[in-house]
Amino acid sequence: MTPTATAAPGGSRPPSDDPVEMPYPELVRLLGRATSPPGAARRPEAPRLTARQTAVLTLMAEGHANTAIARALSCSEHTVKNVIYELMSRLHARNRSHAVARALHHSLI
C-alpha cells in the first residue's frame, strides 16, 4: 500500500495533486519507517496505553514538566505522577526520555 493510498479512503489515489491528509501519529510512523536504518529490528507488539497515559506522554514529548501537564489536563500533580509511573512500567522505560523514545518507536504518540 502506498502512503497516498493510505490517506485516500477506498485506497485509490486521487487524480489531482491535492494535499494528503492523515493523522499525525500515522505520518510519524511512515516517516519513522523511512528514517530507520535498513535491517533495523522492527517493532514487536506495541504496549497498550490508556487515553490519559497517551495525553500525558504527548505533553512529556513536548517538554512539559509535571506541573504544566497537571494544569493542561486539569488534574493534580499527584495524579500525573501516578499516570507516569504506570506508563513507565507498561513501556519498560527507565526514565522520561526513554518513555518518550519508546512511545515514538511504537507510534503511540
Next chain:
Amino acid sequence: MGDPVPVDVVALDPVLEAGTKAALLSCPQVRLADPDDGPRVVVITADAVGRPELDVLRTVRDVPAPPDVVLVAAELAPADTLHALAAGARGLLRRREADPTRLARAVLAAARGDCTLPPDLLDLLLEHSVSRATAPWAEAGLDDRERSVLRMVADGHETSEIAEHLCYSPRTVTTIVHDITQRFRLRNRAHAVAYALRAGML
C-alpha cells in the same frame, strides 16, 4: 458540523496577511479568533522554512494549550519539513498551491488532529533516506558526538552512564545536551529526544 474554527494569521507583511485572512474567511467553517478566546489553529505564511520561521512556530506553540499550526511557504524542502513537523506544524502547503479551498481544508484537518502535506513532498520524504538529511541552514542537524549522546539519552541512560560509556566527563555530556536543547529551543531531554526522532536526526 461544529462551531467555526477560530484562526489567527502570522504573515511576513500586511498584504500577505490580508490575503491569507480573506482566503480563510471564504470558508464558513473558519472564523478569525477573538483576542479573548485565542486561536485553535494559527496559519503562518512565509517565504521559506528556516530558523526564523521555525522560531515563530516555536513561539506560537510555546503556550500551555498550543494552537495547531499550518505553515504556508513558497518552498518546502524535505529536511525543513521534518523540522517543521517536529516543532509542531500540522499542515504544510506551498504558497502557489494554497488556494482558499486547500487552505481552509488544511486548517480544518489540523483542528481535528490530521496533518496535511503536498503528495509529492510526502513521496520525497518516504523515498529518500532522510535520516542523514541536513537542512540547508548550516547547523541544522546533529554532529556524531551529539548523536551518540542523544541516542544514549533516548535509550534511557543517565548522564553518568553516558559519560562512562563514551569516555567523556559528565560535564561534557551535560554541555552537549545543553547545546542541543539551546539550538532547537527545546525544554528538556525528553523534548530533545522526541524532536530528534521526529525530525529524523537520530
